[in-house]
Amino acid sequence: xxxxTQPASVSGSPGQSITISCTGTSSDxxxxxxxxxxxxxPGKAPKLMIYEVSKRPSGVSNRFSGxxxxxxxxxxxxxxxxxxxxxYYCCSYAGSSTQVFGTGTKVTVL
Amino acid sequence: EVQLVESGGGLVQPGRSLRLSCxxxxxxxxxxxxxxxxxxxxxxxxxxxxxxxxxxxxGYADSVKGRFTISRxxxxxxxxxxxxxxxxxxxxxxxxxxxxxxxLSTRVDYWGQGTLVTVSS
Numbered sequence: 001x002x003x004x005t006q007p008a009s010v011s012g013s014p015g016q017s018i019t020i021s022c023t024g025t026s027s028d029x030x031x032x033x034x035x036x037x038x039x040x041x042p043g044k045a046p047k048l049m050i051y052e053v054s055k056r057p058s059g060v061s062n063r064f065s066g067x068x069x070x071x072x073x074x075x076x077x078x079x080x081x082x083x084x085x086x087x088y089y090c091c092s093y094a095g096s097s098t099q100v101f102g103t104g105t106k107v108t109v110l
Numbered sequence: 111e112v113q114l115v116e117s118g119g120g121l122v123q124p125g126r127s128l129r130l131s132c133x134x135x136x137x138x139x140x141x142x143x144x145x146x147x148x149x150x151x152x153x154x155x156x157x158x159x160x161x162x163x164x165x166x167x168x169g170y171a172d173s174v175k176g177r178f179t180i181s182r183x184x185x186x187x188x189x190x191x192x193x194x195x196x197x198x199x200x201x202x203x204x205x206x207x208x209x210x211x212x213x214l215s216t217r218v219d220y221w222g223q224g225t226l227v228t229v230s231s
Contacts, residue, residue, distance in 0.1 A: 001172045003154070036216040038155070045205060045221035046147075046155065057219065089155050091216045097160065097169030099216050101147075104154035 004029065004090055004102035011108040017078040020105045022090030023071060028100055030071040034093035037066055037075045041086045049088075050075060077107070085109045112136040112220045114206045119225030122196055130225060132189040132206030137220075140164075140184035143209035145218060146191045148202035148227075158204070159191065163212040174200075196229045203227075 005023040012018040022029065022037075029035060035053045038046035048057050050066035053073060063078045073092070077084055090102035118130040130146070146158040159170045159180040168180060179192040189206055203224040210217040 003156075034216045036218070038218075040155070045223060046218075047221075048217065048219050051210070051215075051217040087154075091155075091157070093216050097162075097167050097214050098171065099157050099160070099169075099214075100171075101155045101157055 001094060001098060001100050004092060004100055006088075006090060006102040006105045008103070009106045009108065011110055012077075012080045013110045014080055014082065016080050017076060018080060018107065020075045020077075020088055020090075020107070022073040022075070022092075022102045024073075024092055024100070025071055028092040028094040029068065029073050031095070032093045033068065034099075035066070035068060035073040036091045037064075037073075038089045038091065039084075039086045040089065046089065080109055082109050112208065114208060114220060114222035116204060116206045116222045116225035119204065119227045121228045121230065123231050124197060124229055126196055127192070127194045128196060128227060130191040130193065130204055130206075130227070132222060134187045134189065134206075134208070137208070139182075139187040141212060143167075143211060143214045144182060144189045145207040145209060145214075146180060146189075147205045147207055147218075147221075148200075149205070149224070150199075150202040153202075156202070160209070160214045161189070162214055167214055169214060193227070196227075198229050201227060201229045
């Protein structure tokens with residue numbers, strides 16, 4: 001159960017697209033289509049943005065999209081907006097009723 | 111409106127025990143799996159434990175296995191986390207979180223505001 005690896009920070013200008021990677025292993029990300037992404041603003045509880053690799057919960061902007069290839073999942077934010085500035089965490093099922101979060105990525109809107 | 115209200119946090123000495131509770135309302139509690147997720151000050155999220163709707167499926171992070179026990183009382187709409195042999199590295203804000211499914215998944219759709227546990231002598 002090692003934490004999934006994410007870049008510490010990603011930045012972009014308003015209107016641009018950015019992609020956050022989430023690298024795991026064949027025991028977690030690579031084995032299950034059960035990857036979620038959460039957004040967390042400072043001092044707030046996390047918010048579900050993507051589940052099952054690429055599905056969006058009701059109410060989440062379609063500017064957020066997810067994908068997976070092998071042991072790496074990705075979250076893309078298109079048309080970057082100021083309110084997207086936050087920390088983002090991926091999470092994957094890891095077998096035996098366990099799951100593991102990523103190390104987290106701070107997104108900065110320049 | 112879904113509400114998850116954690117309680118039971120506080121300052122505790124290393125090696126001692128603490129029991130966290132989470133009172134749930136605004137949804138049919140026994141229809142959903144539940145989780146505990148923690149966040150150390152200034153650090154990232156760490157999944158701690160999860161329990162299915164009927165307590166038939168339970169999982170723990172390696173970091174807490176053998177020390178923490180998750181349970182639920184569907185009659186009381188409550189989730190619990192018994193934490194024994196606490197260590198300094200258990201210091202964190204502990205979130206109670208609702209799964210979107212009956213069985214454990216990574217689709218957690220509601221979170222409480224957390225209860226702070228500080229382990230220090």
